[in-house]
Amino acid sequence: MEKVVCIYHGNCTDGTTAAAVLLRKYKNCILFPLEHGYKKEKLEEILDAIDNNTTVFILDFSLREEDLLKVIQKSKQVINIDHHISAKETLEEISKKYGKFKFVFDNNRSGASLTWKYIFGGDPPWIVKFVEDQDIWRWKYGDKTKYVNLYLLPMTDKPAEVAKLFDQPVEEIIEKGKIIASFTDYLINRFVERAKETPVKIGNYTVKGYNTNYFQSEIGNILSNKHNQAVLLFSIQGTDVKMSFRSNEGNKPDALELAKILGGGGHKNAAGALVSLSEFFKMIQLKEEK
Template sequence: MKKVKLFTHTDLDGVGCAIVCNHLLNNVEVEYCDYHNIDQKVLEFINNNRFKEYDLILVTDISVNKDLAEKINEIQSTSKWVLIDHHATAKWLNIYKWANVNDYYIKSPCEENLKTSATSMVYDHLIKFQNNACEELSEFVEKVRRYDTWEWSTKYNDTHAKKLNDLLYIIGRENFIKRFSTNPSIYFSDHELHILEIEKFKIKEYISTKEKQLRTLQVLDYCAGVVFADTYQSELGNELAQKNPNLDFIIIIDPGSLKVSYRGVKEKIDLGKDIAAKFGGGGHPRAAGSQINQRVIDSVLKLILN
């Protein structure tokens, strides 16, 4: 029996990778990481020689820095590493044979290209070695892809995909993983539907309150809206961006977790490359994130506090 180590992101897409691995692999040990600690956790894993205990080491929905990539490359011959990501800011990692970073599925000329998610890429990677493809699992994977790429809103109007993300944050990561690792069906139970309806009301009230706290600042030559919020960042950012077309994007600061989220609806700005990357983070054109660091403090927080 293969022993597998998985380093993955903390959001729905990262959790989706863990659920897919639980279904298609055995003996998976999962460690959840964010942008500020992924390099440290993987480096400690290597320096302590723990990588020698595993037959397969996966890094999903998050990337490593150049120094760490070189270190992984040096030991690749003695262990099996695979990095799978879909953030365009991490495409430079494709110089390594063990890395696969791709933000689109390239289809035939007559078909529309689809945006990737890490969950869908992990599923495609692992299903090649399986003889027990599960229709319910593939449906779950597609819902995660739609939510993470925001196609649930821009293309499909698939509120079910959004509710999947809501359920994750209502019942917590452990319960969510247990539920979908045991039963990958995307159809909600009566109890799940009930708590989702309650959550819908709470989100509406929360956004209404935060909308009154929105402030406008010049950040990196852009006109941004800034608000402090510790929950519902995606819903809040999208709603504020749509209601304020005069703003280039929305910055959501969560002091408790030391995270900054960037949300927008304008095509002229790639929030992952143009904004988050300049603050040490990354992400997608419409949704990105970084940690609160000195540059964020100098560029954003001081302006707010003043």
């Protein structure tokens, strides 16, 4: 019997929803959430789950090139479905060299939407549409998009829970999300009003950094607009620092340029990277005491 392994973008609603789509088709697939800057030990755990009878799906994410080649070598086939522009050229080149590696890309769709199109075709469930609407920052459905994504937030990295919602009426989810939104709007606005910047040196750039682990897209978008430049949202996670960049059209450097300096990736105006805590300390631009 064919085994299916799913590597998906962890700590991400779009990545989680993409994995939920795959679960709908392959109920016994083995799930591995991964974030940019993942550790070697995590990859080894994934490799241990793969053999020559395994189909591997990589959803809304891309592995480091040398790690992807290890996965390709061990598996029956690898299908990489992604929409992050930073990995496009590399993955296209790999797909030309390896017949058992398939790369599916569309920068105008989200990972979950692309996964649904590839596996099922046709019109995706409303949950997938709302997730895509926020993930690619289109906001076609207005506040309804915000309400649905807030409702899904506690289900991050819980694809089985998201999968249960595909066939449910979305109206009830919207109403529940509306209640959550009244509080989160307060939290976001209060943070922005009281935000204190930490200057962080990234390559040749000094970037305004803000310490927050929640609502980074919303906060980052507001602060990027306010300062008319790319901003950094960072959070300490053990001995690492997760770094998320947000920018707006016309900002130089943009979010992706900054993330790439640190070995990260993502979209032009929404990107991320992971650095060690010791490295981050060296990047902070402290004012000299007089």
